Ligand SMILES: Nc1nc2c(c(=O)[nH]1)N[C@H]1C(S)=C(S)[C@@H](COP(=O)(O)O)O[C@H]1N2
């Protein structure tokens with residue numbers, strides 16, 4: 001076939017590889033199965049699953065999402081802390097979550113309902129490191145929901161403090 005068609009075909013065949021991982025996740029209704037232990041499980045009203053009706057996300061899958069930084073005071077530490085992780089809304093979009101409430105569950109059996117709109121109004125992080133150190137399960141890990149408290153006065157309120165779930169391991173979308 002003419003060379004320009006062959007070039008076109010090659011470009012079309014390669015183009016999925018050039019798409020961002022986020023878009024690649026969304027290309028199918030099923031996620032690849034996790035290779036390692038799940039860091040976070042997302043269940044409920046989601047469009048992408050890989051384990052029953054839930055999405056089991058391992059560290060490798062979380063690493064395909066853009067990493068963000070956020071430095072803020074918290075209600076449980078002294079001085080500003082530098083967090084890193086993924087945006088809660090990026091994670092929810094990656095599994096095609098569609099709901100108004102996200103229930104966050106922690107390893108210590110703490111649970112709280114969070115209005116999903118929080119994650120669109122604010123750059124809320126699912127942090128996995130603080131000051132460059134990975135959050136351990138014995139500490140606030142594997143993930144800590146961190147609000148940009150210093151940047152928005154209205155977040156400096158007990159109503160938001162209780163949504164800062166540490167030892168987060170599961171989100172349920174309704
Ligand atoms: N995993 C987990 N996250 C949690 C809590 C908890 O008990 N467990 N307490 C919440 C509450 S009620 C508040 S006010 C803030 C700060 O909690 P503290 O004041 O009890 O330290 O963290 C929130 N996140």
Ligand SMILES: [Mo]
Pocket residue numbers: 161162
């Ligand atoms: Mo609290």
